[in-house]
Amino acid sequence: MPVESAVTLLQVAIGGVLLGAVYALLACGLNLIFGVMRVINVAHGELMMLGSYTTFWLFFLLGINPLLSLLFSIPLMFLLGMGIQKFLVSRVVKAPELMSLLVTFGISMFILSLALYFWSADFRSVPYFTGSITLGSFAFSRPRVIAFGIAVVITLAVYIFLKKTKLGKAVRATSQSSEVAAICGVDVERIRLLTFGLGSALAAAAGSLLVVIYAVNPSTGQTFILKAFAIIVLGGMGSFLGAFIGALILGLAEAFTSFFFTAQLSEAVAYLLLILVLLFMPSGLLGERE
Amino acid sequence: MLEVRGLFSGYGKIEILHGVSLEVKESEIVALIGPNGAGKSTVLKTIVGLLKGKGSILFKGEEISSLSSHILVGKGLSYVPQGRIVFPRMSVLENLEMGAYLEKRREKIEEALQRVYGLFPVLKERKEQKAATLSGGEQQMLAMGRALMQSPSLLLLDEPSLGLAPKYVSLIFQKILEMRKKVTMLIVEQNAARALEIADRGYVLELGQNRFEGSGRELLNNPEVRRLYLGG
Ligand SMILES: Nc1ncnc2c1ncn2[C@@H]1O[C@H](COP(=O)(O)OP(=O)(O)OP(=O)(O)O)[C@@H](O)[C@H]1O
Ligand SMILES: [Mg+2]
Numbered sequence: 008m009p010v011e012s013a014v015t016l017l018q019v020a021i022g023g024v025l026l027g028a029v030y031a032l033l034a035c036g037l038n039l040i041f042g043v044m045r046v047i048n049v050a051h052g053e054l055m056m057l058g059s060y061t062t063f064w065l066f067f068l069l070g071i072n073p074l075l076s077l078l079f080s081i082p083l084m085f086l087l088g089m090g091i092q093k094f095l096v097s098r099v100v101k102a103p104e105l106m107s108l109l110v111t112f113g114i115s116m117f118i119l120s121l122a123l124y125f126w127s128a129d130f131r132s133v134p135y136f137t138g139s140i141t142l143g144s145f146a147f148s149r150p151r152v153i154a155f156g157i158a159v160v161i162t163l164a165v166y167i168f169l170k171k172t173k174l175g176k177a178v179r180a181t182s183q184s185s186e187v188a189a190i191c192g193v194d195v196e197r198i199r200l201l202t203f204g205l206g207s208a209l210a211a212a213a214g215s216l217l218v219v220i221y222a223v224n225p226s227t228g229q230t231f232i233l234k235a236f237a238i239i240v241l242g243g244m245g246s247f248l249g250a251f252i253g254a255l256i257l258g259l260a261e262a263f264t265s266f267f268f269t270a271q272l273s274e275a276v277a278y279l280l281l282i283l284v285l286l287f288m289p290s291g292l293l294g295e296r297e
Numbered sequence: 298m299l300e301v302r303g304l305f306s307g308y309g310k311i312e313i314l315h316g317v318s319l320e321v322k323e324s325e326i327v328a329l330i331g332p333n334g335a336g337k338s339t340v341l342k343t344i345v346g347l348l349k350g351k352g353s354i355l356f357k358g359e360e361i362s363s364l365s366s367h368i369l370v371g372k373g374l375s376y377v378p379q380g381r382i383v384f385p386r387m388s389v390l391e392n393l394e395m396g397a398y399l400e401k402r403r404e405k406i407e408e409a410l411q412r413v414y415g416l417f418p419v420l421k422e423r424k425e426q427k428a429a430t431l432s433g434g435e436q437q438m439l440a441m442g443r444a445l446m447q448s449p450s451l452l453l454l455d456e457p458s459l460g461l462a463p464k465y466v467s468l469i470f471q472k473i474l475e476m477r478k479k480v481t482m483l484i485v486e487q488n489a490a491r492a493l494e495i496a497d498r499g500y501v502l503e504l505g506q507n508r509f510e511g512s513g514r515e516l517l518n519n520p521e522v523r524r525l526y527l528g529g
Pocket of ligand 2: 337339379455456
């Protein structure tokens, strides 16, 4: 194989990983919520979209650095997520799973229509970081490298929180058995609130970083939530680490598909992966098998 | 220590307990026996607040029937559910530490840990192992150890020997006897004869109601209890 094409392939792979890290933020949040609550938060994509718009408007109106705007979008969606849990989802968490699916679907549609009404379907982006970083014969888009770095740091921080801190362990314990967590002294309602907030905050971070590398409109959340579904099925439902790995795989798969075929086809890759995993590896890469 | 009066409880609209009463005094072992589906587990789940019931539950003189599970733990009421439920993807040590979730002082946790390791040395050997990889008997010991991490004054044990290999059944009963010096226990058991042998007193539950009660010996010798629940 000629050297140039090896370099090109590596470049494509790195591009895939860079995008995958942003997917990871979104999917890890979704899977965290699913793990603890057994609720698939269909509105997760809209929370991400709201994160994007927070960053966009702060940049557009006040010229605020998009990385700085993470400090707004993250707590904002954390609060919104807790509100959704407290006032809506907690009321149906004991009902059949279809109920919570319908409730979050309703929230998703509600946010989407409001966003379309107020902000129109125009695509927005935040061209704050530009140019590329060259390393030898490689060139990477600067915004993507920055988004990647931040996404990895945030995901890692949440992972360490879950693994090492007492509160994080209570979150994991609740996802493994909420009854036993309760008889260990864990206030399960509080943990659910925290988890929904944390998951939503991750979606917000994904949104804020996405709008730096990608043009976003109110429907972007829908496209991305479907990718996130594919990722958590691939990585294993409820597994934080699985979602991270799944996201990188999807990023790579999409990058190679657009390189060898066309960008249009790369949209289909997520669904192809979804179907293949469901058929041949239904519990995913790191799925829970009790 | 524990006084249950006229307890009604169930799942959703289905009522399972129709007025159950029982009492556990300080430093007693009380056995709760009865056929499958009698409602024994339902009694324990209602006492620890996992199910909401009607009736009175006094623990150390305080009415606790409206309190949530995570509050009761802090009051000294611990529970080992049926089916040796552990946190499967956590290590043995993490499982035990979760037991002491409400304890803030590191040295107290360490102390409790040493006590539990003393009672169940196998847990110390396997402390880094994921709980899912333990054998059934080891998981039961882990579930008991997790409850003991709370240094309870009353321990509710639901079917500690269910589904275990014979060598583990004997081991678990031996451990219960070792625990009796430190903690009062209410034990639900399939293995009724064995439970009554070690119990100070016992209650027989049937179809969600009290059927018999008495000292362990009285129940063991009661011809009707023998015929119905002890196989002859
Ligand atoms: N989660 C539940 N939802 C609905 N009904 C339940 C549930 N758990 C138990 N039941 C019903 O309640 C009744 C009493 O169950 P319980 O588990 O208390 O019995 P038990 O005496 O502990 O029996 P076993 O010896 O089999 O453990 C049974 O008829 C059972 O089918
Ligand atoms: Mg039972």
